[in-house]
Structures are given as C-alpha cells and as structure tokens.
Amino acid sequence: MNNIDAASHMPDNADTRLLPPDAAGLAEAARLLRSGALVAFPTETVYGLGGDARSDTAVARIFEAKRRPRFNPLIVHLPDLAAARAVAHFSPAAERLADAFWPGPLTLVLPLRPFARLSPLVTAGNDSVAVRVPEHPVAQALLRAFGGPLAAPSANPSGRVSPTRAAHVLAGLGGRVAAVLDGGACEVGLESSIVALDPPRLLRPGGLPAEAIEACLGAPLANPGDPAVPLAPGQMASHYAPSAQLRLNATSPQPGEIWIGFGPAATGADLVLSATGDLVDAAANLFHALREADALAGPDGRIAVSPIPEHGLGRAINDRLRRAAAPRN
Ligand code: TXA
Ligand code: MG
Numbered sequence: 001m002n003n004i005d006a007a008s009h010m011p012d013n014a015d016t017r018l019l020p021p022d023a024a025g026l027a028e029a030a031r032l033l034r035s036g037a038l039v040a041f042p043t044e045t046v047y048g049l050g051g052d053a054r055s056d057t058a059v060a061r062i063f064e065a066k067r068r069p070r071f072n073p074l075i076v077h078l079p080d081l082a083a084a085r086a087v088a089h090f091s092p093a094a095e096r097l098a099d100a101f102w103p104g105p106l107t108l109v110l111p112l113r114p115f116a117r118l119s120p121l122v123t124a125g126n127d128s129v130a131v132r133v134p135e136h137p138v139a140q141a142l143l144r145a146f147g148g149p150l151a152a153p154s155a156n157p158s159g160r161v162s163p164t165r166a167a168h169v170l171a172g173l174g175g176r177v178a179a180v181l182d183g184g185a186c187e188v189g190l191e192s193s194i195v196a197l198d199p200p201r202l203l204r205p206g207g208l209p210a211e212a213i214e215a216c217l218g219a220p221l222a223n224p225g226d227p228a229v230p231l232a233p234g235q236m237a238s239h240y241a242p243s244a245q246l247r248l249n250a251t252s253p254q255p256g257e258i259w260i261g262f263g264p265a266a267t268g269a270d271l272v273l274s275a276t277g278d279l280v281d282a283a284a285n286l287f288h289a290l291r292e293a294d295a296l297a298g299p300d301g302r303i304a305v306s307p308i309p310e311h312g313l314g315r316a317i318n319d320r321l322r323r324a325a326a327p328r329n
Pocket of ligand 1 (some may be wrong): 043046047048049061072073074075107111123128129130132152153154155190191194215231322
C-alpha cells in the first residue's frame with residue numbers, strides 16, 4: 001500500500017493490476033481481499049472500491065485510498081438477502097423492498113445486528129448499516145468467491161465523480177488499489193438509491209426511481225430535509241460521540257482522564273491508536289478505542305486524546321474527534 005503521508009509519492013498505476021472477470025481473475029481478486037487489500041469492482045450502478053467489511057485495516061485503507069476527509073459510513077455489499085439478514089434487521093417494509101428490487105440499485109439503511117461482526121468504521125460507530133445486493137454478474141461472482149461482506153464506496157477520489165469504467169478507476173485511484181476487476185461499462189451509471197425505513201425516507205435519489213419505491217411501499221417517501229422527518233441514521237451517525245467528555249491535543253493526561261495516545265511520545269497512555277504513529281492503524285483502532293475509553297472512564301468521565309497530525313487519514317480522524325468533543329446539548 002502507499003504511504004498516505006506521501007503527498008509527494010506519485011501514485012504509480014503499475015502498482016494496480018487490471019484483472020479480467022474470468023475464474024482466475026475472480027480468484028485472485030478474492031485472494032487479495034482476504035489479505036486485506038482493496039479491489040475495485042463493477043456493479044450495475046458504478047464501480048465500487050471494495051474491502052473486507054469485517055477488517056478494520058481494510059476499511060481504513062478505503063478511506064485512505066479515497067483521501068476521504070471524513071469517516072462517512074459505507075455501504076455493505078452482500079450476495080443475497082439471506083446474507084444481508086445476517087448483518088441487518090429487516091422489518092416487513094424492508095423485506096418488501098428487498099423482495100421487489102434486489103439484486104439491483106437500491107441500498108437500505110437498517111438497524112445493525114448486534115453480532116454482525118462488521119468493522120465499526122463501516123457504520124461510523126453507529127447502530128445502523130447500509131446494505132445492498134448488487135445485480136452485476138461480476139459483483140455477484142466476486143462476493144461469492146470472497147465469501148464475506150464487502151464495504152464499497154464509489155471507486156473515485158473523494159469529491160470527484162463516480163467511475164463507470166475500469167479506466168476511470170485507474171485514472172483516479174491507480175496505484176492506490178491493489179487491483180481493478182474490469183467488467184466494462186456500468187449499465188445504470190448512477191449510484192444506488194438509498195432508503196431508510198420506518199418511516200420510509202429517501203436519503204439519496206439514485207438508480208432506482210423514487211416512484212417505484214413508493215409504489216412498492218404503498219406510501220410516500222419523505223425527504224431528509226423535511227421538518228417532519230426524524231433525523232436519518234446517517235445524520236445521527238455523524239454525531240456519534242462517547243458519553244465521556246473529550247479533550248483533544250493532549251500531550252499528557254490530567255488526573256482522572258483516560259488517555260488515548262498516538263505515536264511514540266504517548267508513553268503511559270491507557271489506550272494507544274498507534275504506537276508508531278501510523279495513521280492507517282490509528283483509523284482502524286479509533287472507534288474501538290473511543291468505546292473502550294468511554295467504558296473505562298465511566299459515567300461523567302473524561303478522555304484525553306493525543307494530537308493527531310492533520311494530513312492523510314489524520315484529517316478524517318481529527319474530524320471525527322472534533323465532532324465527538326464538540327459541546328453537547
Ligand atoms: O451505487 C452505489 O451505491 C455505489 C456502489 C459501489 O454500490 N456505492 C456508493 O457508495 O455510492 P458511496 O460511499 O459513494 O455513497 C454511500 C452513501 C454515502 O453518502 C453515505 O453517507 C451513505 O451512503 N450511507 C452509508 N451508510 C449509511 C448509514 N448507515 N446511514 C446513512 N447513510 C449511509
Ligand atoms: Mg461516492
């Protein structure tokens with residue numbers, strides 16, 4: 001993998017392999033994914049940047065590769081409804097939509113199952129999860145060859161348009177992803193529609209028309225902007241915070257604080273994001289550390305966190321920490 005600190009390190013497309021979607025290519029892609037590497041793959045909507053959704057490190061690498069300044073929750077891709085039921089709780093409305101539109105360009109945001117064993121980075125530490133069963137035969141074949149859930153945002157650098165061909169992925173992420181499975185052009189070309197349920201609301205318009213979703217539900221979809229609509233899980237996700245008070249940029253703890261350390265300077269920290277100062281490791285450990293510190297600190301406790309450099313994944317880590325530390329109301 002590339003070093004995220006190395007803005008000076010020019011990505012080299014030769015580091016990224018273009019794999020054909022045949023048996024050998026799929027087996028190699030699955031092997032790479034099992035090793036924790038990233039593989040971009042076609043879906044009917046856009047190409048996804050896939051990593052093992054159960055691996056903290058693989059998911060941290062997704063954010064690193066995209067240079068995402070925030071830990072937005074990611075969509076978990078599964079081969080079928082039965083596999084999706086293992087990670088999310090399906091209400092009757094959710095079952096109805098899945099029956100009607102899966103496999104296809106629909107993502108459902110549902111309650112996370114307690115023992116889903118997904119990395120907390122996938123859900124941004126929250127209790128809801130976005131699940132989708134893609135229809136593209138290469139995506140289907142990859143999910144079955146890999147045999148687990150794949151976290152996959154669109155395979156473009158953060159803030160750029162989604163890729164609909166393997167060449168687009170190489171242009172944006174060449175050198176930052178182990179391989180791209182070449183499945184040709186994506187049919188839909190627009191990201192999946194994202195629906196949260198109970199009550200039903202459209203979090204993102206996409207490849208499946210809202211009218212089709214409403215017809216299936218027999219009810220109108222609310223938009224997240226509507227004042228009558230409760231906060232969408234994604235929005236709440238971005239406000240996940242420990243119950244303890246957080247103090248940032250702490251070079252040493254004050255009495256009574258649980259100290260989350262980063263780097264070699266943080267000797268004596270109660271919990272360590274990365275002893276060597278590796279930002280991928282730190283991102284992978286972040287949500288675990290916040291939860292553990294919260295448990296150690298107890299009610300009305302206080303947590304101190306070492307300074308994290310404001311570059312590479314450090315920006316996303318700091319964004320999350322600043323929001324966790326913001327005054328509550
Ligand atoms: O068509 C697609 O959906 C493509 C292909 C690869 O499947 N994926 C995609 O992922 O567009 P991404 O990461 O670019 O967009 C996912 C959106 C983000 O806006 C994210 O905030 C939202 O889904 N999302 C993911 N998990 C969520 C959750 N638990 N609650 C609310 N929103 C969620
Ligand atoms: Mg995207």
